[in-house]
Amino acid sequence: MNGAVILIAILFLFLLSIPFIISFNPKLSLIFSSVIYLLLSVFLLFSLLYGFAKFPLLLPFSAQLSKLFGLRSSTSDHITYLTTIPYLKFSYLFDNLSLFFGFLIAFLGFISSLYSFNYLYEEHYKNKSLFVILFNGFIISMLFVVFSANGLSFLIFWEIMSILSFFLVLFEYEKEESKKAANLYIIMTHIGTFFIFLLFLYMFMKTGSFSFEAWKHLGISGGLSVAGMTIIFILTLLGFGMKAGIFPLHVWLPKAHLEAPSSVSALMSGIMIKTAIYMMIRFYFEFMKSYGWGFGFTILLIGALTLIYGVLNAGIQDNIKRLLAYSSMENIGIMLMALGLAMIFYSQGMYLLCAFAMMALLFHIMNHALFKGLLFLGSGAIASQTHTKDMNKLGGLVKKMPAASFIFLIGVLSAATLPPFNGFVSEWMIYQSLLMASSVNIEIIKVFTPIFASVMALAGGLAALAFVKAYGISFLGRARSQGANSAKEPPFLMLVSMGILAFLCFLLGIFSFIGLMPINKVVKEITNISIYKNIAISYGSIVTLPKYSLGIISPVGLLAAGIIFMAAVYLFIKIFGNMKIRIFETFACGLENKDVYNISDSQISKNVCNAGNSNNHEGNNDNTNNDNINAYTKINNAQYSSTGFSQPLRRIFEKMYNVKENLINEEYKRKYFFPVKNYIFKAGDLFECFYNSFASKFLEKISKLRAYIQGGVVQTYIAYIVGTLIILLIWVSWFYHAG
Known part of the structure; x- marks a missing residue:
C-alpha cells in the first residue's frame, strides 16, 4: 500500500501550495513548490533504489489516506480510483520505469522552481501568480502521465499536460511570435493525440480494457498478429513521435522552446519530450513482446535522420535558444537510435546486448535532462541580463558574468559530448551498442552499422561545432551591443540552480556508476537482466561487455591525463619559454x-x-x-x-x-x-515550408467543403442532426455490448 503514499503526497502537497499561490505571493509559492519537488524526488529515488518496503512507518498513514480518497490497491505498486464512468479508472502504477521518470520530473521541477524565484522578476513578467499556477500544474500533470496505468486516465493527463504547456508557451501573449509558436504547438500536439487515441482504441478492441495490465497480458500471451503489431508500431511512432519531435514531425519544437520562458523550456526539453520515449518503451517492450528486427531498424533509421537533421540545423542558428531546441532534436535522435538497437537485440534474443543498449538509453535520458536543463536555464540568465537571445549581439560575457559563464561552459562541454562530463559517457555507451550490432546475424544490419556509426560520429563533430559557436560568440570577445556591455551576474538562486546541474554533469561524468545504479533497477525490470553485474566499473571507468571487448573509456583517467598534459605544457613554456x-x-x-x-x-x-x-x-x-x-x-x-x-x-x-x-x-x-x-x-526550417504549403492547400479545400456543407438549407441541417444521432446511438450500443 506504500505506493499510494507517492500519489497522495503529490495531491496533498499540491493542494497545500494552492493557498500560497492564491495569496499572490509568487516567490513564497515557488520556494514552497521547490521544497515539495525536492522531497518528492528524494522519496522517488529512494523508492526506486530500495523499494516501498523500506517505509514501514508510512503504512498506517498510507492506509488512512487511501480510504479517505477511495483508493484501492491490487499490489504494492498499483492503486486504482474507481469512477461511475464505464472503463474510466484512474489507475496508477509505481514500477521502476515510472519511478525513474517521476524522479527526473520532480528533480527538474525542483531546479526550475528554484530558478524561477529570481527569473520571473529579472524578466519582468506580468501575471506572475498565473505563471506559478500553470508551472506547477504542468509539472504535476507530467507526474500523473508517467504514473498512469489506464488508457483513458492517461489521455486526460496527457491532454492537461499539453494544454498547460501551450499556455506557458503563450505566456508572453503580446508577442506575435509567441502566438504563432503556441498555435503551431497545440495543432501538432493534437495531431499526435489523435494517433494516440486511435492506438488506445485499437488496444481496447483487442483486450476489451483500457488497463495497461491487460495490454501487458496481450503481449505476453502472443495474441497479436503481424498486422496488429504493425498497426500498434506505426500508431505509437506517429502519436508519441510528434511529442518527441522526431524527424519530420519536429517543426513545433524549435518555435515552442524559443518562445517559452526559459524555466519552462528547461522542463519541456529536459523531460516533457521524453514522456514520449517513456511510452515507446512501454509499448515496444511490455505491450509488444515478440516482433521482427524490422521494427527496431525503422526506429534506428528514423533516429539517425532525426540526429543529423537536428544537429545540422543547430549549427546555423543565431538565436541561442533555437540552437538548443535543435540540439534537443539531435539528442532525441540519439535516444531513438539506442531504442532501435535495444529492439533489434531483443528481437534476436540477444538480451544482454539489449540490456546494455537500454541502460545507455536511460542514462542518456538522465544526462540530457541535466545538461540541456542547465543550458536552457543558462540561456535565460543571458537573456535576462542582456535582453537579447541573438548571439550576434552578445560577446564579452565571460568578464561580465564570470560565474554564469563557467557554469554554462560545463553544460556546453557536456552537450558537446566531451570528457569528463556526463554527455560523453552515455553517448559512448550508445556508440558501443551500435558497434556491437555488427554481431547480429542479419546482413542489412551489418551493412548499415558502419553507416550509422559514421552518422553518429559526424553528428558528434557538428554538435561540438555548434556549441563552440554558442559559447565562443556569446561569452568571448567583446560586447557587440549595449545590453551585452551592461550585463551583470544573474541573481543568487539562478546561479545555485544552474550550479547544481553543472555539478551533477561533472559528477556523473567522473563517477558514472552513481547514475547507473538506479538505472540498473529499471533495466532489470524490462529485460530480466542485471546488466550492472556484467560491466566492470571501478574508479569511474566503464568497461564494455567482456564478450564484446571494444575498449575501455575512463573519464577519471581522461581527466587526469588532461590535467597532467596541460600542467606539463604550462611548465615547459614557463621554464624554457622566452616570451x-x-x-x-x-x-x-x-x-x-x-x-x-x-x-x-x-x-x-x-x-x-x-x-x-x-x-x-x-x-x-x-x-x-x-x-x-x-x-x-x-x-x-x-x-x-x-x-x-x-x-x-x-x-x-x-x-x-x-x-x-x-x-x-x-x-x-x-x-x-x-x-x-x-x-x-x-x-x-525546410519542412516548415512544406507543412505551411500543405496546410494552406488543405485549409483552402476545407473552406470550400464548409461552404458546400453550410448551404443555408434548414432541411439539410435537420438531416445532419438526425444522422449524427443515429451514428451515436449505434456507437453507444456497440460500446456497451462490447463491455
Missing part, C-alpha cells in the same frame, strides 16, 4: 586601437550605457557621444559573428536548409564613395 607577457584588452580583429577615436575604455562603456538603443547615428558628427558609440560599434562588430561562423556549414549543406539571404544596396546612403550595403540572413 614577454603583455596584458592588453581583448583583441577585436585589429580594430582595437581607440587612439584613432581619441576615447578610452571607460568612455566607451560610459557613453554606450547612456545612449540607450541609439547606436547608429551616421552623419551626426556634432554629437561626441554618438561618435564614441560609432567607434565602439566599429571596434566590436568587426569580430567573427555567429552568422559568419556557420557560413561554411550553410554552404556545404545548403540543400538541407531553407536559408534566405539578401544583399541590399542603399544607394541614397554612401560611405567612402560606396553605397551602404545591408546583408539580410534568415534561416528557416
